[in-house]
Amino acid sequence: MKSAEGNKGTKALWRVLALLLVFVMIAAACGDDDGDDGEADDGSTASDDMDDGDMDDMDDDGHDHDDDMDDDGHDHDDDMDDMDDGDMDDMDDMGDMDGDFSAAFLYISPVGEAGWTWAHDQGRLYAEEATGIPTVFVDSIDDTSAADTEAAIRTLVADGHDVIIGTSFGYMDTMEAMADEFPDVVFEHVSGYKANETNFGNTFGKIYQPRYLTGMIAGAATETNQIGYVAAFPIPEVARGINAFTLGAQRVNPDVEVVVQWTSTWFDPAIEGDAADALLEGGADVIAMHQDTTSAGLAAEAAGARWVSYNSDMSEFAPDAYLASAIWNWGPRYAEIISSAADGSYAPGFYWGGYADGIVDIGSIADDVDSDIVAQVQDIRQQMIDGTFAVFSGPLFAQDGTQLLAEGEVMDPGMLLGEAFFVQGVVGDIG
Amino acid sequence: MDAAPLAVELKGIWKRFPGVVANAGTELTVKRGSIHAVLGENGAGKSTLMNVLAGVYRPEEGEVRLFGERVVFANPADALAAGVGMVHQEFRLVPTFTVAENVVLGAADRVLNMGAVERRVAELAGQFSLDVDPQRHIWQLSMGERQRVEILKALWRDAEILILDEPTAVLTPNEADELGLVIRRMANDGRSVIFISHKLHEVKQYCDEATVLRGGKTVAASMPVADLTPQQLAELMVGEATEAALRPEPRQAGEQLLSVQNLCALNNRSLEALSNISLSVHAGEIVGIAGVAGNGQRELSDVIAGLRESTSGTVTLFGEDITTATPRQRFRAGLSYIPEDRVGVGLAPQLSVTDNAILRSYREHTRGPLIAVDRAKAFCADVVDSFKVRTGSLDQRIAGLSGGNLQRLLVGRELTAEPSVIVASQPTRGLDVQGVKAIQELLIDARNEGLGVLMISEDLDELLAISDRIIVMHEGQIAAEYEGADADRSAIGLAMAGESP
Amino acid sequence: MIRPVLVRREVPVRGGQPLAFAVGLLVALLLGAVLLLVAGDSPMEVYRRMLSASFGDLEAFSVTLNRAIPLALAGLAVAIAATMGLWNIGAEGQILFGATTAAGIAQIGEGWSGPVLILAMIVGGSIGGALWALGPAAAKAYIGVNEIITTLMLNEIAVRLIRYLINGPWKDPEGYGFVQAPALPEQSFLPNLFQRTHIGLLIAIAVLAVIGLMVSRSSWGYELRVAGSSGATAAYAGISLKRKILTVLVLSGAVAGLAGGIELTGNATRLTETVSNGYGFAGIIVAALALMRPSGVAAVAVLFGAVQVGGQSIKAIGVSDAVSTVLQALILFGVIAAGVLIVYRIEMAEPKVRST
Secondary structure (H helix, E strand, C coil): CCCCHHHCCCHHHHHCCCHHHHHHHHHHHHHHHHHHHHHCCCHHHHHHHHHHHHHHHHHHHHHHHHHHHHHHHHHHHHHHHHHHHHHHHHHHHHHHHCCCCEEECCCCCCCCCCHHHHHHHHHHHHHHHCCCCCCEEEEECCCCCHHHHHHHHHHHCCCCCEEEEECCCCHHHHHHHHHCCCCCEEEEECCCCCCCCCCCEEEECCCCHHHEEEEEEEHCCCCCCCCEECCCCCCHHHHHHCCCCCCCHHHHHHCCCEEECCCCCCCCCHHHHHHHHHHCCCCCCCEEECCCCCCHHHHHHHHHHHEEEEEEECCCCCCCCEEEEEEEEEHHHHHHHHHHHHHHHCCCCCCCHHHHCCCCCCCCCCCCCCCHHHHHHHHHHHHHHHHHCCCCCCEEEECCCEECCCCCCCCCCCHCCCCCCCCCEECCCCC | CCCEEEEEEEEEEEECCECCCCEEEEEEEEEECCCCEEECCCCCCCCHHHHHHHHCCCCCEEEEEEEEEEEECCCCHHHCCEEEEECCCCCCCCCCEEEHHHHHHHCCCCCCCCHHHHHHHHHHHCCCCCCCCCEEEECCCHHHHHHHHHHHHHHHHCCCCEEEEEEHHHHHHHHHHHHHHHHHHHHCCCCEEEEEEHHHHHHHHHCCCEEECCCEEEEEEEEEEEHHHHHHHHHHHCCCCCCCCCCCCCCCCCCEEEEEEEEEECCCCCCCCEEEEEEEEECCCCEEEEECCCCCCCHHHHHHHHHCCCCCCEECCCCCCCCCCCCHHHCCCCCCECCCCCECCEEEECHHHHHCCCCCCHHEEECCCCCCCHHHHHHHHHHHCCCCCCCCCCEEEHHHCCCHHHHHHHHHHHHHHHCEEEEEECCCCCHHHHHHHHHHHHHHHHHHHHEEEEEECCCCCHHHCCCEEEEEEEECEEEEEHHHHCHHHHHHHHHHHCCCC | CCEEEEEEECCCCCHHHHHHHHHHHHHHHHHHHHHHHHHCHHCCCHHHHHHHHHHHHHHHHHHHHHHHHHHHHHHHHHHHHHCCCCCCCCCCHHHHHHHHHHHHHHHHCCCCCCHHHHHHHHHHHHHHHHHHHHHHHHHHHHHCCCHHHHHHHHHHHHHHHHHHHHHHHCCCCCCCCCCCEEEECCCHCEEECCCCCECCHHHHHHHHHHHHHHHHHHHHHHHHHHHHHCCCHHHHCCHHHHHHHHHHHHHEEEEEEEEHHHHHCCCEEECCCCCCCCCHHHHHHHHHHHCCCHHHHHHHHHHHHHHHHHHHHHHHHHHCCHHHHHHHHHHHHHHHHHHHHHHHHEEEECCCCCCC
């Protein structure tokens, strides 16, 4: 689940170009005026050398911006090259693809080396391997721009792709409309809440399950009994994760508190880092997150605190702080969608897979985590896989102490999906 | 650099601009350690000559020597490196920087220690009694203090020769006297100061020698100031009457058309520019306003035309009070205006000849909300034909027209409206000989047809040639008034310079 | 040392603009080819695809046109203001607020019939844009506050306003808690003219034609051009600068806001903080390429739209986002640079000579 925050490459470019242009034109206009005056007054254009100075300054500015841009571009470039040298050859003969069955993925950001989009791309590569059906991806498609999303999908459909998988929430409405317009193409949207009866389905997973496990590890690790949670938006998906994490922490440490800091962004390294710093200063010694960058982890690393990552195993980014991670494993699901679409058995619906389906898991666990805790985690994990463990079961109390579930009760899916509350032990406001 | 007696030698400098010869073999020599005045009316070529010396312009002919060595400057930085610093009339300071920062801007060491720089700036300032605090920001300073910063900038760059372009124009009398002391110290220090002015008493007071320019030529070189009276200087500046062939037939002036009573107004710096001016223009006369630039003429014409508010006093046209009328109302009432800045006020530089021709009358050439292009073009063609404007096409931008043709277009447009009164500010400045004559004839014709003409000019010869009356302005007041026939050139020159005749 | 300097030509190169387009485009494509080769992509393949994705068939062209609509209107908004020497850097914010106003109307008029609702939303968008420009316009006209700064700042404020609305009062009650505005009612979607091009195209063409005519031919536009050429000349001719500044900036905002209304009804399914899609800033580039003439804006907008659509399409054949972005910039830079050379020429400054 992501928004466009981290993905404004082209638009940022137009913005910079436009402003640059304004300044250059203003500088040029100043020159003009002097020229005109000069003609009338017998040559007292004393400001000639001034103008030169101005222009030089402008040039310098322009240069700086250019440099910045190049740098950025370069980074992405490298990432990309690493990722898909292999696929490139398959894609060269795009035009010939019409006859063959193929799938295309829509990403919100560049693939990078970890995180949301990287996890999806791992899934894509897995599916390609598993099904033998070629796939392509289009990255950096702003999901808040219906025009961009639509143009990208149209291109992919025109290229003859038979399955379009969109991996950001904001693609939902456009995918719905496109599914209507192209009934022969299967559209699968990740993280939304819409589907149709024929060719538009929805996929998501119970990431709260591994979050519960990471909560156990974090709850055992904290010495201050205060865990900071850097969270994007107060929506059910995020709240569910916070609650599951808190319940997991409380399982091993009844005194623990989870303090939530909202960032109002999915992807903003600076804001996420600041939020983590604020939590650390407030007394937290473990940081968890529902964000798409690693900066909360870097903040924890710098402060000598611990960290639980999300989306993918990010142990290499903050090796000392890293405790564990709740990770996505999209591959099997993607392989299922693509192969069922290929053999005509695809049936859209609301897929919400959990541990039993292998779509979520816990990443590597740090070596210094107590072996007893690891054993407990493994035990619960197995129960989750077997389908015998419910994270949200009674007795369950809300933040204000009211009882939500009685002993023996298990939360029904409706309540689970619409989870707009915090459980007891969470510090922070929702909505 | 050994002790060559001459700091500056400019020999046979020629510099032309389109339609204008600014310097025609101008000569100037400045001794080391002296304060040298360069005098001349506006358009005499002073500024151009100084810009040549400061590396802003490159002369077409002639040579520049500093301390006996020939130099060629590609740009002002070259000149500065050779020791020539210029303080322009418009200061070039960064308002949000401190004094010290401005002084070292562009001439600082790679590693900047502001504390040390401030100390050194303060030292330098103290050496020449330049009273200014290095830590203050430019925007906090008075004009006089800003000028000191400009001088400091030149001194910081080791200027051996300092050019001050009309330095007292922005100063109060006290500040001017302080400046006099500062430049005397600099001269005593062995530096040379070139002091551009047309205020005779200042020249007498502050300078050692004077060179007088007229029409781009040197008419008096390096005269010891001590030996000259202001009267002699004035005569050198304004010259002798060359020809009076244009002088119109004397005639009885008609009814009073335009009248200005007790008019006061501020200039752009909110200082009083006009104080209690009263004058009138009658049908069939040309009233000339003489004066050195910056003595309120521009403000006077702007107030009459409605482009500047007066602070008190009245303007009446045909006996009707138009003091608060808009420019358009005044124009409709019969007042035409030829502004001093013909491109930029009277004409719109980026628009076509046609668009400029209809500036006053575009509302009459419309069809519905649209301008009727055919009618506008016909009107323009009429102006262009009647006033002999040479232009390639009516759709051409006026920026391509020569100064003379621009002025014909402007004057033609203003006269086509059949006004009763014309206010013409510097209508012939910068034009070539033919252009000057053509415009003067147009104004005389207008006068002969019974129009009232108020003509502001810095060219005394011109005023003497065509005016029925001459009013001399000095520091926003009327210093003297003469009937055209018995106007005395040197008396006017003295009045212009603020000396009582 | 010889250094190149730009010297303004006395007469711009005859018939220069189309020529500049061609030359600039060619140079940019050549440079782009080098870039693509370095990045390991096939230039011919990439260019062929960009062309086919933007102009390949009617369907592709209709997508390009759809994108050209807001670009043209934003470009027009900037160009109108520039005619008077004013810089409306706030088209982005005006588009956003126009779209916000239109979205508000959609909430009120959920039960209205399609044509009524669409008309109300588009007109409302225009009024919203005008209101968003009113503050900077009044500040410029009456106190002389630099409009570049105020319009630029209001862009950010518009983004924050939408963010606030989406998070608060306008949060979609049916969005399962997701932070988004409610979906627009079905009947508010602009009908299509042909393929993907919606009837916003006709509105844009009409507005471009009327305003283009007003600027170039009407006495109102004449006053604008005089004021743009020289404020002092305008005062001399009795033109009220204050009123002109006010009306021009507000009109500029209205045109940008119109783009917001059209974009919302034509392309969006709900209000988002990026519904403007960067068109407000791109509009500055469009206007500059069109030499600030409303008449040139349409053609440039189509080119720009094609570059954007084409640039995005090549990502599906493995060209990285960064390379695609740089390629788009190269093409526009090439054309801009050539445009500059119509008006200026490069001269080598004479070397310093100093004999001693």
